[in-house]
Amino acid sequence: MTSQTAGMLGIGIVIFAGLFLALLTLLYRRSPLYFRNILAYMRVRRAASRVVEDGTRLHISIGSANLLTPSAASALAGLAIIRHLGEVTSLSDHPPVTTTGSATLNLLAQDTLRTAHEAVATEQAFDMKNARLTGLTPLSYVAGVMPSIRDEKISTNVLIGNFGPEVGLLTEAADRQKTPVIAASDSLPAQAVLYATTQEPLIGEELFAAGAYTQAGPGHAASLLVQDILRWFIILALIGGAVLKMAGLL
Numbered sequence: 738m739t740s741q742t743a744g745m746l747g748i749g750i751v752i753f754a755g756l757f758l759a760l761l762t763l764l765y766r767r768s769p770l771y772f773r774n775i776l777a778y779m780r781v782r783r784a785a786s787r788v789v790e791d792g793t794r795l796h797i798s799i800g801s802a803n804l805l806t807p808s809a810a811s812a813l814a815g816l817a818i819i820r821h822l823g824e825v826t827s828l829s830d831h832p833p834v835t836t837t838g839s840a841t842l843n844l845l846a847q848d849t850l851r852t853a854h855e856a857v858a859t860e861q862a863f864d865m866k867n868a869r870l871t872g873l874t875p876l877s878y879v880a881g882v883m884p885s886i887r888d889e890k891i892s893t894n895v896l897i898g899n900f901g902p903e904v905g906l907l908t909e910a911a912d913r914q915k916t917p918v919i920a921a922s923d924s925l926p927a928q929a930v931l932y933a934t935t936q937e938p939l940i941g942e943e944l945f946a947a948g949a950y951t952q953a954g955p956g957h958a959a960s961l962l963v964q965d966i967l968r969w970f971i972i973l974a975l976i977g978g979a980v981l982k983m984a985g986l987l
Contacts, residue, residue, distance in 0.1 A: 780917065781919055794833055794891060795826055797819050798882055800838060801900075819835055823852075823853025823854060824857055827857050833850070834891075836870075836878075843868060850868050875903050879904070887910065887913075896919070902929075905931075908934040912934075919935075921939030921940075
């Protein structure tokens with residue numbers, strides 16, 4: 738396969754996925770899709786409802802992903818959950834706190850949190866300090882997050898994004914405060930640490946289902962079905978290629 742053919746095939750897949758996503762989004766508005774239960778996301782929704790009643794707050798940390806690298810996908814999943822949880826909890830006396838380890842990512846988190854605050858039209862002015870850049874290196878970022886976990890009346894910590902093994906320090910800090918942690922990362926070392934230190938870790942692609950499972954919008958739910966369809970196309974293509982190779986046609 739030439740590079741030109743591969744490029745055209747890639748463009749075709751992108752166009753097909755985009756059209757299918759738009760179609761499924763429209764269908765979802767009429768008939769919602771149903772997915773398997775993921776206990777961690779159920780806990781996130783319950784925690785968001787509880788903070789309005791008990792006067793505590795959520796802490797959402799989305800890591801330190803570089804938006805120009807593939808790790809940006811994990812940051813976008815984190816931003817989606819910030820938007821939804823921000824809308825649900827901005828009516829409370831203690832709106833959610835977000836922490837990041839990247840300057841550009843912090844600007845996006847700040848704007849997302851502000852948009853969520855304005856969406857519920859609360860009379861209380863938005864506090865820009867609720868979105869915090871805690872450090873620009875992995876360890877300084879973690880060190881800056883720890884005071885938020887300890888001193889902000891946090892009832893639940895949601896850690897979703899690009900982390901390294903140092904995320905174990907955050908889960909330990911939360912455990913000392915006896916506050917639950919719901920965590921996911923696109924990093925294999927971080928996933929290994931989270932699997933050992935949290936009760937309900939999100940493994941692998943469950944990270945990218947954050948928007949769909951927190952009801953952030955029909956587009957997020959439709960995207961999961963598009964991903965499954967594309968996976969089946971890849972599986973069928975691999976099987977078909979193997980059969981043709983065995984038959985001597987390739």
